Amino acid sequence: MPKLIIDQRSIEVPAGTKVIAAAEKLGIMIPRFCYHPGLGSFGACRMCAVKFLEGPVKGIEMSCMEDARDGMVVSTTDPEAMEFRQYVIEWLMMHHPLDCPVCDEGGHCLLQDETVSGGHGRRRYLGHKRTYHDQYLGVFVQHEMNRCIHCWRCRNFYQGFAGYRDYGAMQIGNRMYFGRYEDGPLESPFAGNIIDLCPTGVLTDKPCRFVGRRWDFERAPSLCLHCSLGCNTTGSARYRQMWRQEGRFNEMVNGYFICDRGRYGFAYESHPERPRRARVAGLEVAWAEAIQTAAEKLSQIAATAGPAAVACLGSARSSLETQATLQRFCRALGWSEPRYFSVPSQERQVKAAIARLEAPLAVSLREIETADFVLVVGADPVNEAPMLALALRQAWLKGGAVAVLDPRPVFLPFEFEHLPLAPGDLEAALEALTAGAGGTDLLAGGSPWPLLPKIAALGRRLTQTQRPVIVCGTGIVRESTPGLAADLVLRLREAGLNAGLFYLLPGANAFGAGLLSPAGEGLTPLMEDLETGAVKALMVVENDPFWDYPDRGRLVRALDKLELLVALDYLPSPTVQRADIVFPTLTLFERNHSSFVNQEGRLQLAPPVHLGGMPMAQISPEKHPPRTFLSHIPGGEPRTPGEILAELAAAMPAPVTLPGDDLWDWLSRKNPVFANIVSLFESPPGARLIPEAVPAGTFSPAAAPAAAERPPDYLELLLVDLIFGTEELASYSKHIQPAEEPPRLRMHPADAAKLRLSSGDRVALRLLGGTLEVDLQVAENMAPGVLVLPRHRQLNWRLAPDYRVMVAYGDIVKVEA
Amino acid sequence: MQAEIAVAEHPREQAINIMYAVQGHYGYLPDEGLLEAAELLDLTPLELEELATFYDFIYRRPVGKYVIHVCDGVVCWMFHENSVFEYLCQKLGVCAGEISADGLFTVLPTACIGFCDHAPAMLVNGRLYGPLTPLLIDEILEKLKTEYCDLVVCK
Ligand code: SF4
Ligand code: SF4
Ligand code: FES
Ligand code: FES
Numbered sequence: 004m005p006k007l008i009i010d011q012r013s014i015e016v017p018a019g020t021k022v023i024a025a026a027e028k029l030g031i032m033i034p035r036f037c038y039h040p041g042l043g044s045f046g047a048c049r050m051c052a053v054k055f056l057e058g059p060v061k062g063i064e065m066s067c068m069e070d071a072r073d074g075m076v077v078s079t080t081d082p083e084a085m086e087f088r089q090y091v092i093e094w095l096m097m098h099h100p101l102d103c104p105v106c107d108e109g110g111h112c113l114l115q116d117e118t119v120s121g122g123h124g125r126r127r128y129l130g131h132k133r134t135y136h137d138q139y140l141g142v143f144v145q146h147e148m149n150r151c152i153h154c155w156r157c158r159n160f161y162q163g164f165a166g167y168r169d170y171g172a173m174q175i176g177n178r179m180y181f182g183r184y185e186d187g188p189l190e191s192p193f194a195g196n197i198i199d200l201c202p203t204g205v206l207t208d209k210p211c212r213f214v215g216r217r218w219d220f221e222r223a224p225s226l227c228l229h230c231s232l233g234c235n236t237t238g239s240a241r242y243r244q245m246w247r248q249e250g251r252f253n254e255m256v257n258g259y260f261i262c263d264r265g266r267y268g269f270a271y272e273s274h275p276e277r278p279r280r281a282r283v284a285g286l287e288v289a290w291a292e293a294i295q296t297a298a299e300k301l302s303q304i305a306a307t308a309g310p311a312a313v314a315c316l317g318s319a320r321s322s323l324e325t326q327a328t329l330q331r332f333c334r335a336l337g338w339s340e341p342r343y344f345s346v347p348s349q350e351r352q353v354k355a356a357i358a359r360l361e362a363p364l365a366v367s368l369r370e371i372e373t374a375d376f377v378l379v380v381g382a383d384p385v386n387e388a389p390m391l392a393l394a395l396r397q398a399w400l401k402g403g404a405v406a407v408l409d410p411r412p413v414f415l416p417f418e419f420e421h422l423p424l425a426p427g428d429l430e431a432a433l434e435a436l437t438a439g440a441g442g443t444d445l446l447a448g449g450s451p452w453p454l455l456p457k458i459a460a461l462g463r464r465l466t467q468t469q470r471p472v473i474v475c476g477t478g479i480v481r482e483s484t485p486g487l488a489a490d491l492v493l494r495l496r497e498a499g500l501n502a503g504l505f506y507l508l509p510g511a512n513a514f515g516a517g518l519l520s521p522a523g524e525g526l527t528p529l530m531e532d533l534e535t536g537a538v539k540a541l542m543v544v545e546n547d548p549f550w551d552y553p554d555r556g557r558l559v560r561a562l563d564k565l566e567l568l569v570a571l572d573y574l575p576s577p578t579v580q581r582a583d584i585v586f587p588t589l590t591l592f593e594r595n596h597s598s599f600v601n602q603e604g605r606l607q608l609a610p611p612v613h614l615g616g617m618p619m620a621q622i623s624p625e626k627h628p629p630r631t632f633l634s635h636i637p638g639g640e641p642r643t644p645g646e647i648l649a650e651l652a653a654a655m656p657a658p659v660t661l662p663g664d665d666l667w668d669w670l671s672r673k674n675p676v677f678a679n680i681v682s683l684f685e686s687p688p689g690a691r692l693i694p695e696a697v698p699a700g701t702f703s704p705a706a707a708p709a710a711a712e713r714p715p716d717y718l719e720l721l722l723v724d725l726i727f728g729t730e731e732l733a734s735y736s737k738h739i740q741p742a743e744e745p746p747r748l749r750m751h752p753a754d755a756a757k758l759r760l761s762s763g764d765r766v767a768l769r770l771l772g773g774t775l776e777v778d779l780q781v782a783e784n785m786a787p788g789v790l791v792l793p794r795h796r797q798l799n800w801r802l803a804p805d806y807r808v809m810v811a812y813g814d815i816v817k818v819e820a
Numbered sequence: 821m822q823a824e825i826a827v828a829e830h831p832r833e834q835a836i837n838i839m840y841a842v843q844g845h846y847g848y849l850p851d852e853g854l855l856e857a858a859e860l861l862d863l864t865p866l867e868l869e870e871l872a873t874f875y876d877f878i879y880r881r882p883v884g885k886y887v888i889h890v891c892d893g894v895v896c897w898m899f900h901e902n903s904v905f906e907y908l909c910q911k912l913g914v915c916a917g918e919i920s921a922d923g924l925f926t927v928l929p930t931a932c933i934g935f936c937d938h939a940p941a942m943l944v945n946g947r948l949y950g951p952l953t954p955l956l957i958d959e960i961l962e963k964l965k966t967e968y969c970d971l972v973v974c975k
Contacts, residue, residue: 172870174873
């Protein structure tokens with residue numbers, strides 16, 4: 004490890020560290036524009052010049068281009084270096100407009116800071132400034148090209164890091180232009196990162212434009228809840244409303260960046276119809292009255308029909324605090340255990356996955372970047388867990404290979420191998436790979452399966468790697484698939500490879516929900532209990548079965564049977580709309596600290612960004628704080644579900660006090676994985692809630708249940724995710740909605756030919772619950788025998804008994820215009 | 821063109837050749853030509869535009885029959901290159917990049933053309949001229965006006 008001296012202080016850094024990064028470790032921020040720790044060095048701006056006094060390099064050099072080496076003595080404050088940087092900044096400012104007061108970047112602008120700190124205070128250039136035409140880049144990113152200093156960060160991220168190809172650098176020299184070939188929305192769902200990266204005001208956050216200066220905002224670290232990866236963000240709020248999310252560094256999860264769903268999905272928080280007052284029978288009532296009514300009605304039903312007649316439904320999007328408090332509440336009242344999933348197959352999949360995730364196997368998102376082979380099984384990264392796609396790309400850029408086994412027309416921003424297998428075949432493929440890794444010659448038996456040679460070839464490549472990772476989704480796979488993926492990892496580890504396992508889960512805190520759900524088969528599916536009348540009162544805590552339950556008709560009939568529906572939520576969901584009693588809750592941005600467990604078991608903490616309350620814009624059209632003084636926050640009635648549950652318990656005719664001991668103590672008594680939680684304040688990357696030990700040598704692969712054969716003349720309908728339009732929270736965000744693509748049904752050309760259908764046709768899909776009309780897109784790169792339909796906000800897809808159903812050829816017909 | 825692309829290991833290797841071919845056809849590289857070339861090369865329009873606008877000898881706007889590239893290099897500067905450029909513009913009644921009224925000429929700067937020993941120098945449709953004087957320039961222009969030249973604007 005090279006040891007060097009920077010500004011008279013010595014430091015030892017890993018080989019390959021650049022001098023600029025070594026200085027940063029000492030707390031010395033060398034001025035820079037093109038260098039970014041997440042992107043690397045490019046030497047484009049010349050701003051990071053320092054003087055090398057001793058050692059292998061001498062004189063003024065760029066600190067972002069020089070590797071730290073033994074014996075280097077570096078001065079960042081040498082007069083010669085300072086003068087050099089002063090000229091660079093003067094030169095960069097030559098064409099830059101002098102109008103920071105009207106620029107949205109002003110106040111958090113690197114160029115502004117470095118102009119001042121660089122000592123360029125007087126303008127000498129009196130000539131004309133270069134000007135450009137700006138482009139329309141879509142709803143997220145604002146373009147103001149005159150402010151560009153040609154640092155290349157945006158292009159280096161957009162094309163280099165993320166691999167999208169519609170934004171770049173055109174022209175040369177002074178005329179260089181960063182933009183698209185022509186006006187139009189940026190195609191990359193990671194485009195928002197160029198806003199964070201641009202060191203000047205060229206690329207700014209459109210929804211947050213001219214809302215405030217940095218110091219006007221309340222800012223705090225936060226988390227993204229729009230998929231299970233749990234990327235870290237920084238939230239900005241002003242006037243009781245969230246305005247902006249930026250990527251926040253987490254060395255184990257997202258690195259520096261986030262996706263656009265995570266960046267702009269937050270606006271559900273200020274949805275104009277968000278419940279803000281307690282309601283009974285559709286009427287807003289005093290909070291205490293609603294608590295009283297709910298407590299009375301719930302206890303009455305429990306008293307007459309027995310405690311099991313009251314059920315609670317939590318969710319995979321609630322914080323762990325909420326999930327756990329709900330369970331404690333149910334136990335304290337003697338009601339049945341809460342469920343956390345309205346779709347039973349989802350619960351089983353999540354439990355199957357987390358049961359197999361153990362510390363030695365689990366890899367973090369960042370660790371995927373160093374894998375030399377990644378096998379993605381039953382997952383569509385860009386649409387299900389967007390940042391995974393970028394992690395895979397980093398692995399590929401470092402020379403790793405990526406293979407995807409998935410029936411969907413998967414797109415990734417790099418070259419990868421795609422075997423479009425139907426969901427049933429995924430398990431057979433995993434089994435074959437596991438057998439192959441154990442030394443079985445797959446081709447010996449002369450199996451009739453035509454894909455086997457390809458899978459055998461894949462298996463051979465897999466076993467020749469050193470650090471492979473198996474990524475397994477839980478969206479479209481069978482319930483036993485996550486277990487088979489874990490088997491493969493164990494087998495590879497037995498064969499001496501350092502294999503890792505990475506699951507995707509449905510929901511930001513699906514892991515927490517899975518940990519708290521009863522083991523094994525669990526409870527009777529909620530829907531059955533509702534239908535048989537076993538449950539008469541239902542309390543839904545931050546869940547909306549109308550969003551994810553696949554059979555809308557059945558759901559409505561079941562809910563109709565209820566005597567009482569109580570909803571606690573911050574979304575104006577259909578469940579909230581039809582509930583008899585509504586308690587508004589807080590989002591993760593408001594007032595309370597909340598923790599979430601991501602798909603690798605990492606517990607992360609989100610402190611509040613602001614105190615909550617009705618956004619100023621919604622009560623004062625002039626967007627000015629009211630001029631009267633109040634003792635409370637207007638619209639500040641929502642509380643955390645934990646607080647509401649405690650109030651309810653205390654208001655019961657026979658009052659119950661929720662156990663006073665610490666929630667975390669209670670959790671660690673319940674499940675040992677909670678015992679080793681260190682303070683999250685002291686552990687920025689979070690702590691993992693997964694068991695340490697893998698029982699060595701006890702591995703015997705489970706036999707996959709024979710895949711239910713698809714009857715001939717049937718297609719398997721897969722209900723899938725899209726980056727925009729299918730995720731619950733983001734679908735309530737007014738920023739995301741205009742970016743949604745219209746939903747389309749996709750099918751393989753072979754099936755389309757049999758059905759005499761072609762791309763662009765309007766197709767009617769007859770399902771059990773009714774008929775659905777949607778445009779068809781024929782896609783080559785998908786499995787035959789399946790229909791791929793997004794669970795899109797704009798689509799009435801909830802017509803099937805389950806997430807996976809068979810559709811007969813006869814039930815797919817063309818709608819004549 | 822397709823054949824040329826087919827022999828390349830990566831289609832993008834052929835980007836410059838293809839752009840020249842399209843330019844040879846139209847006299848410059850129009851938007852339709854760029855879009856078509858991008859499709860043949862399996863590049864996005866943006867990616868090809870990045871390349872096209874990087875090079876001095878690919879013209880994204882219509883140019884005259886003769887494109888006069890006046891050297892912008894250091895040596896030519898020492899030999900009063902700027903006055904050569906200005907002289908040409910004045911003489912032809914154009915600014916940089918414009919087409920002269922007779923449709924024959926466009927004047928553009930370019931990087932060193934390797935004719936430093938004859939500085940100040942210029943390049944016209946693949947032919948080098950230098951050392952230039954106003955008198956010589958007048959002569960060259962006269963000759964070009966009367967001489968036949970095919971439309972291949974760069975060689
Ligand atoms: S647009 Fe911003 S990030 Fe891109 S080159 Fe210009 S200054 Fe740099
Ligand atoms: S990848 Fe997932 S967790 Fe990360 S920012 Fe996007 S939606 Fe949020
Ligand atoms: S930061 Fe080193 S040259 Fe730009
Ligand atoms: S500098 Fe003009 S030809 Fe080299």
